[in-house]
Amino acid sequence: MNIVVYSGKGGDGKTPIATNIALDKKFGVCTNEHFHVFDGFINEDNLIAIKANEPFPNIPSEFNVVFDLAGSITENSVSITSALTQADLVIVPVSNEVKALTAGIGTIKEILRFTNNILIVATKLEKGRKELFGDDWYQSREYLNVKNQVHHYAGDLPVIPLKYSKVFNTIFEQEMSIRQIMNSDPLAKHNFKQVAEQFDEIYKHIEGVKNDAKQRIAKSA
Incomplete structure (x- = not known):
């Protein structure tokens, strides 16, 4: 299964989402980030890092990978388009900021040229005053x-909602997924429970897409 995590705007949570999926689900990682964070904790056999103007190789169907993509879709961004053409699901993180919403909606419209199998994750959510x-x-x-x-x-x-949490920095400090961090620290088990459950909703959606694909293959056989 190929999952793409992409938005034309930085800072909305692409890399934490992709990293958590990779560590929890044991997916390989593909990235076009020039300065990426994966060398320290993703085995080189499970990591493909390329330049933005290079295409990703075709990923064999028996492999599971998550693409962590940076940049905008242009005629030179073949890394992004080569990932989108292989995507079984595209996850687009969007935060509730004017620039982020504008960029996120623009990104979604561009992705729809390649696939309509898109999941939006509303990121960096915080409670406002008097919200109960x-x-x-x-x-x-x-x-x-x-x-x-x-x-x-x-x-x-x-x-799907995804609340703001300090755990997104902790993922890279400890080189573990949220669930792995919770399993190693009783206090973290309490502090990060909500955000872990929100990731479970993302995983449930991923499994639904995977099962739908299996059913389509079975019907066409």
Whole structure:
């Protein structure tokens, strides 16, 4: 399975999302980031790093990889287009900021030229004043604004919430996924429970896409 994590705007959580997927699901990593973070904890046999103007190789169907992509789609960004043409699912992180929403919606429209199998992750969510929704981040004002903007301008795509958490820095400090960090530290098990459960929703969506693909293959056989 090939999962692409991509947005035309930096800072919305592409690399933490891709890294958590790779570590939890034991996926290989493909990146076009010139200065990437993966050398320290992704085995070189499971890592493909290329330049932005180079195409990714075709990934055999028996391998599972996650693409962590940087840059904008242009006629020279063949790394991005070569990844999108192989994607079973594209995850687009979008935060509730004006520039991020504009860039995210623009990115989604570009991706739709390649595939409509897109999952939006509303990232960096924080509770506002007087918000009393408990753990149900689907009721967050920031989440609802991201969802409404995406649906209005880019279509009825699935949107999953992902709250702001310091754990996204800890992933790279400890070179472990959120679940791995929680399993190694009882305090982290409590502090990062919500964000880990939100990642479980992302994983549930990934499994749904994977099962749909298997069913299509079975029907065509």
